[in-house]
Amino acid sequence: MNKIGVSIRDVARETGLSTATISRVVNGGRKVSEKTRARVLEACARLDYLPNPAARALSTRRSKAVAAIIPTIEHSVFAKFIAAIERALGERGYSLIMAISNADETEELAAARKLLGMGADALILSGLDHSDLLLDMLERRAVPYVFTSAWDARSARPTIGYDNALLAERAMHHLADHGHRRVAVVHGPLAESDRTRARRAGAMSVSDRFEHLAFFEAPLDVAGGKACVSAALEDPRDFTAYLCSTDVLALGAYFACAEAGKRIPQDVSVMGFDNLDWSRDIVPPLTTIDLPAVGMGEMVAHRIVAYLEDGAPLQNELLTAQIIERGSVADLT
Amino acid sequence: MNKIGVSIRDVARETGLSTATISRVVNGGRKVSEKTRARVLEACARLDYLPNPAARALSTRRSKAVAAIIPTIEHSVFAKFIAAIERALGERGYSLIMAISNADETEELAAARKLLGMGADALILSGLDHSDLLLDMLERRAVPYVFTSAWDARSARPTIGYDNALLAERAMHHLADHGHRRVAVVHGPLAESDRTRARRAGAMSVSDRFEHLAFFEAPLDVAGGKACVSAALEDPRDFTAYLCSTDVLALGAYFACAEAGKRIPQDVSVMGFDNLDWSRDIVPPLTTIDLPAVGMGEMVAHRIVAYLEDGAPLQNELLTAQIIERGSVADLT
DNA sequence: TGTTGAAATGTAACCGGTTACACCGCACCT
């Protein structure tokens, strides 16, 4: 029974019809006469009938819930992403069940167990690297899933995202094109994220355009970026530009510069990654890469629903991202 | 059946026991011999048996999912709150289903319909004001719920949160105590949020300590705060301090000051509300009110689960918040 | 040895939908 105890059988009794007919009306089935349909709808409204989702899920084997596991939700591009997924799923009658992994494979596995144990129809994961146990479980249970926030042409598993390595490479070219030869790359913990590793590798691949190219690993928050850049500002290599693998780190870089009395971009250039909402408002406005978090969320939701409803196969999908040139990178040429 | 087609009856057949016994073992029931328990557990593992959540929900009338509707998830205290809820629910074996209302009552109602239609056992709402249709629905369906991020001693419905009016009042006293007499309060859209209205009312209640007290309504994001403060800096009343109803708006205020060449706190003081992660890293560090987002999330989760499992009644719970004094408010005395 | 009762297990009804299939009535055709 639902909370007020009205079941489909009550509606059937009330209208003198069978539960089959009620079910057909409620689900918009085609083979019902207009007269009957109206009568049923009226009775449903009058009795305040609401189908029991568990019963429905049991007999259809579909919960209409999609699960997503993300590393973090706080001040970052993931919040936008997850909000877009939630909206897009909602428009199609699906709900989002969410869990946060704190970028930890063990937590991710536990979260996946929990979410699948709740009956999620599909799973959205962040990044490409996941525990083998998790992957095995997905295969064994034949759960549809996608990897997001990354893209790998050669991946046998569906990835929907952007090419982190390429974007980092493009960012480095942008700095090089502006005459920067001594650059520091500030990124989050390598151990935690394949996306971070991809960005680092991408940046590294164009090292020949630089005199000095240093990589710094910092905790992935504003304080981490700030501390890291504060220290790097003392570095004898005297970097002219900082490429931050996240706008969050870039914000920390701004604060480090403010504290050290360095002006951006006159003394130091800073470039970000993400294009968070405040990036264009900060002073000076931050040059960054506009990651398509919203578009990615929508695409992921569309594709998952298309798979669930029509069996459209999940595939690799590459999303593009643009460098947004604003005022934080000086032209030294 | 679950995805690989193993049901409780398969395990029963495999072990030569009845489904009742399997069920008892799986649910940690007490009346099973150790020998049997071990045998069942072994069979479950071998067959990779996973209970079907829909079947379980159908017969227990419990989905073990809690729904939350929040106005926004992007760069704000809500992300912390929701993350804490998710974690705390997870520890107790519950999942979080989330929807975003964009601070719109109609969207909120639609979201509630959807989430309840998914079978959520309880509903977490933000703020005190909600559409009557929503409230009626909750009562009719006897859905347990709490209002959060606000507290009202006189509320007949359970509220778990802080006293927004009182906190705003305390913030204003803080400014007055530091010798500020010309203060501007920057807040989000009044129409959207009872919390905003409460904060405004609280600030207003101590207007007699000020020469000039102005209220500005801005879009609730960094750009909004920046534009609003940029304009206010031109105001002939020459405010010495800006109280921002969110750190997000305060960040905008910082940027406005940076652009206008005003130094904080030498030329202008800024005070926030929330204590977001970067608040202590910004230069100068932001004086703000440390809202207990994490503690609130945990308490909400605890209380809801306690109600669901033990029937412990949901009540009003007041959480306290402290002013964190940092460097952004000048002492003019 | 028979009695008693607690512990362990089984039986089967039930939760509330969905849906394959059977059936009915009626219009239309030959």
Next chain:
DNA sequence: AGGTGCGGTGTAACCGGTTACATTTCAACA
């Protein structure tokens, strides 16, 4: 008149657990 087809509806078997109640087992005790 009898046959055909189809739209509309009902019957009842599922989906996969939970659990009240019945039943069996067996140790302890008079």
